[in-house]
Amino acid sequence: MNNKTSLKRVAAIHDLSGFGKCSLTVALPILSAAGIETSALPTAILSTHTGGISGYTYLDTTGEMRPFMKHWKSLDISFDAIYSGFLGSFEQLDIVSDFFDEFRTENNLILVDPVMADNGELYKIFTPEFALGMKKLCEKADIIVPNITEATLLLGEQYQPGPYSKAYIEDLLLKLADLGPDKVVLTGVFFNDDELGAATYDKTTGKTDYAFVSKIPGYYHGTGDVFASTLLAGLLNGFSLSESAGIAVRYTANSIKRTYNAQADYRFGVDFEHGFPELLKELKLV
Numbered sequence: 298m299n300n301k302t303s304l305k306r307v308a309a310i311h312d313l314s315g316f317g318k319c320s321l322t323v324a325l326p327i328l329s330a331a332g333i334e335t336s337a338l339p340t341a342i343l344s345t346h347t348g349g350i351s352g353y354t355y356l357d358t359t360g361e362m363r364p365f366m367k368h369w370k371s372l373d374i375s376f377d378a379i380y381s382g383f384l385g386s387f388e389q390l391d392i393v394s395d396f397f398d399e400f401r402t403e404n405n406l407i408l409v410d411p412v413m414a415d416n417g418e419l420y421k422i423f424t425p426e427f428a429l430g431m432k433k434l435c436e437k438a439d440i441i442v443p444n445i446t447e448a449t450l451l452l453g454e455q456y457q458p459g460p461y462s463k464a465y466i467e468d469l470l471l472k473l474a475d476l477g478p479d480k481v482v483l484t485g486v487f488f489n490d491d492e493l494g495a496a497t498y499d500k501t502t503g504k505t506d507y508a509f510v511s512k513i514p515g516y517y518h519g520t521g522d523v524f525a526s527t528l529l530a531g532l533l534n535g536f537s538l539s540e541s542a543g544i545a546v547r548y549t550a551n552s553i554k555r556t557y558n559a560q561a562d563y564r565f566g567v568d569f570e571h572g573f574p575e576l577l578k579e580l581k582l583v
């Protein structure tokens with residue numbers, strides 16, 4: 298299901314990390330390839346992401362965010378979705394919250410990826426207080442896409458390393474939906490050591506679904522951004538929440554597989570670029 302005649306538009310609010318494929322350098326190409334116009338509101342400009350690479354530069358662009366918002370508002374543009382990811386400060390949480398208020402419509406979708414942690418640990422630049430601020434932003438979203446570490450931070454719970462039980466995952470999904478969003482997509486879900494994937498919950502239908510793929514060894518940077526961007530691409534192309542999660546899980550896993558097979562540096566992001574033909578087929582755009 299898709300409508301090739303009308304171009305949908307997304308506001309993507311993330312950092313621009315020049316090297317290392319995450320955030321905007323992932324969201325822009327994936328959404329554009331999926332036939333979606335994407336406007337970028339950069340939260341920071343870095344030479345690389347902060348995961349496992351030292352010596353990166355970091356230019357905080359907080360001061361530009363309200364002027365961007367004001368200018369976009371003056372142009373009377375609207376967005377089919379607002380997609381926020383990596384935010385660098387409390388002030389940015391407030392700005393993005395105001396952005397939601399300014400640009401929310403009856404029909405658009407607000408997706409918050411509460412980027413702040415993985416593998417049981419907060420990313421270096423964040424504090425536990427930041428997690429509380431991110432929780433407030435999630436309360437305003439229509440859909441949130443945390444990994445398990447981020448989910449436990451949002452809920453003020455102790456991180457558990459897994460494998461997980463279905464009861465545990467479904468308890469997390471319900472509690473996350475209780476924060477406010479109608480839809481929750483939890484990533485990094487596994488019930489055994491062979492498969493990994495995502496769980497989805499839609500509060501409006503009460504439906505829980507899972508999408509799994511075979512686990513690939515190693516830990517790769519930027520995969521959460523590949524996943525969330527693809528999920529949004531699916532939703533805006535008319536696919537259901539569980540269909541979109543399935544598309545995103547497969548595309549992310551195949552990107553990891555190519556990177557693993559090429560024995561590329563795990564810190565430098567995954568090869569999602571070679572997967573575009575397959576992604577466009579899955580999205581029924583070709």
Ligand code: PXL
Binds near residue numbers: 320420518522
């Ligand atoms: O992919 C998440 C992410 C986004 N942006 C920056 C990061 C990270 C994870 O480390 O450092 C700057």
